[in-house]
Amino acid sequence: MNKFKWFNAQNIEEALERTNATVSDAINRGSADSAIIKSGGIELLDFIKEGIIEPAEIINIKSIPGLEGIAFDRTAGLRIGANTTLADIENNGDIKLQYLALHQAVSKAATPQLRNVSTLGGNIAQRTRCWYFRSIDHPCFRKGGTTCFAQNGENQMHAIMNNGTCCSVHASSVATALLAYGATVEITSRGGQKKDVSIDDFFVNPFTDIRRESVLRRGEIITAVNIPAQGKNVKSWYIKQGERASFDWALADVAVVVELSGKRVRKAAIAMGAASPVPVRSKAAEEFITGKDINATTAAEAGQKAMENATPLAKNGYKVDLFKTIVKRALLESV
Ligand SMILES: Cc1cc2nc3c(=O)[nH]c(=O)nc-3n(C[C@H](O)[C@H](O)[C@H](O)COP(=O)(O)OP(=O)(O)OC[C@H]3O[C@@H](n4cnc5c(N)ncnc54)[C@H](O)[C@@H]3O)c2cc1C
Incomplete structure (x- = not known):
């Protein structure tokens, strides 16, 4: 060092x-x-x-004083300062009541000790944990090299979608919930200039730029994450599956946010982490479940739809079934 x-x-x-x-x-x-x-x-x-x-x-x-803190307003929604620790998000009563999937995602990230220190800004700005990217002996695409070692290597933790060039997955499982809630990232640059970037646009796919995973540039700092207010008929659920229950990264994680009209789904967001190089929403699963009641049959079919475009590699085919199952379970648990 x-x-x-x-x-x-x-x-x-x-x-x-x-x-x-x-x-x-x-x-x-x-x-x-x-x-x-x-x-x-x-x-x-x-x-x-x-x-x-x-x-x-x-x-x-x-x-920096004031860069942490959580403010909730029923109309304006939720604002979380960038320096807020994952532990403070986990322990916030408004978040547990109004944004259950976010509470669940944060509670399952890393370990209690790590959550006491890790901040929300650092969490979404972190880089992939791909073991080839993290090894000085492997000059992969993301480090300016000419290959993705995982494509024909140890790819059991890697992406099963959009994985044609780099097949790493994003490290933040908290981002999966933020994506389902339609969060925006507040970025501040010199002179106090602020812009709000939707979380979909915050993460950068390897096809767009293989050398970075977010739109953040030097001279910019994340100052907050904002999440819109959710109506009273909105329900959510989050499931993370790792090899171990704690201290581990997601093999697959899913956040579901559904707005109901009676028992029918009026609007759905189904976000998946560790499926693709950046967290993704499944439009096919969302379209399928919209207008229907959530039951064992429709939830299972939504799980199938979510994996329609999966292109697993030699060692991560198991993730396809894992995602089908946790999409189904998250939908069933949400209502
Ligand atoms: C064993 C282990 C298991 C983990 N498991 C999970 C998990 O399951 N799910 C999960 O989501 N996370 C997990 N993490 C990640 C962890 O929770 C932290 O979120 C992460 O390490 C970074 O947070 P940090 O505040 O320490 O960031 P830092 O290390 O301080 O910063 C990380 C990056 O963000 C940049 N940065 C930090 N703050 C800002 C800002 N405000 N604006 C712009 N750039 C900024 C830094 O320059 C750096 O590039 C795990 C970590 C470990 C070590």
Whole structure:
């Protein structure tokens, strides 16, 4: 691990002035002179320990007052500051009542100790945990190399959809729930300029740019995540399946948000994580379930529809059945 300078930012402008790279920039063009933002530090320190980057300076944004906090309003919806820890989201009563799938997703992410430190901003800005990407011995596409080692290698944890070039999956399982709720990410740049990016547009597919996984650029900082208010007939559920119940990444996870009219589904969002390089919604499953009651037959058919375009690799075919099952279960549990 290299030596680096440490800077405790007191406000956003100071942090942005001092920062000159994202982790992706540091990987893409070399990290020798880079000054990178740290919130919880869980993944940034992993990158440094793994020898993937050697930043010259770490800009600690945990020291910025007011960048954390949760505000809920029945009309305006939910605002979660970027520095809010996953533990604080998990323990928030409004979130548990109004955004159950988000509560469930956060409660199942990582471990209690990690959730005490990890922040929401850091969680959605983290990079893939693909073991080839994380290895200095494997110059994959995402690190400027000429191949995806997982395509014909150890691909049991990898993508079963949209996996033609890079088949890594995004590390954030919290993002699966955010996608189902239609969240937006508030990004602030120099001079206090703010923009709201829908979570669908926040994540970048490898076909668009294989060297990054989000639209974040240097000179930008996530300041909050906003989720619209949900009507009183909206129900949700989240299921994560890993190899182990704790301390583990998702092999498959699903968040379902349905608006009901009586027993009928009026509107549905079915989001899947660890299926594709970025979290995805299944339009086919959503269209199928809309206008129907949710029961064992329709939920199972929605699970089938969600996997219509699956193109599993040699070692991850089991994920197709896993997704069919958890889409079905999440729909049944949601109502
Ligand atoms: C063993 C293990 C298991 C895990 N399991 C899960 C899981 O199941 N599900 C899940 O979702 N997560 C999981 N995680 C991830 C973890 O919960 C953290 O969310 C993640 O490591 C990053 O959070 P952090 O606050 O520590 O970010 P940091 O390490 O501080 O930062 C991560 C990245 O985000 C950037 N960044 C941080 N904050 C901002 C900001 N406000 N604006 C712009 N860029 C920013 C940093 O520059 C860096 O590139 C796991 C982690 C470990 C180590």
